[in-house]
Amino acid sequence: AQKVTQAQTEISVVEKEDVTLDCVYETRDTTYYLFWYKQPPSGELVFLIRRNSFDEQNEISGRYSWNFQKSTSSFNFTITASQVVDSAVYFCALSEGFLYNFNKFYFGSGTKLNVKP
């Protein structure tokens, strides 16, 4: 079973539209971290946010917001008023294993966001 599922392979929106990228994760650990990364066409991976399993507060950073819901094992990412520069592949990731003195990172397959002018 996939540890991190990003069911949306590709999304296309028109500039200024809001868009939500879905992420569903699976873990038996009580302590874990969730992340979002952005990979623009240039190829580098840019860290966007980290959230630990004990902090279910939603976070807003400018046009970006994240909704963490443990009840549904989801960590969704919303871009408000999308811009062309938001076009990228977005990866959700899970890190677990802290109780066993190691940790692994699991990445979803990514969602490609195309924002058209």
Next chain:
Amino acid sequence: DSGVTQTPKHLITATGQRVTLRCSPRSGDLSVYWYQQSLDQGLQFLIQYYNGEERAKGNILERFSAQQFPDLHSELNLSSLELGDSALYFCASSYLGTSGSLVGELFFGEGSRLTVL
């Protein structure tokens, strides 16, 4: 700039050859991860080192090997290269606490793009 340095940025070689990719983690980061990203694919975890020791292994082929040196830089060796090994290889680093727990996010290098002809 993430602080993680990868060399070379681009590499073109022929099938059957061997290459070495190098990674210098962020200052103070003890853990190094290697990921492979094939064209339009997600991130495949290869291997993780912590302070010179192998910590976790993913889907790394037997033709591939890695190590982390006392100065914490890491090298990924790819041998008997095949066309299918063409990919973007990322190195990432993170700081792990004394208990091995993840303290922060992964910081990625810009990747080494390998083309096997």
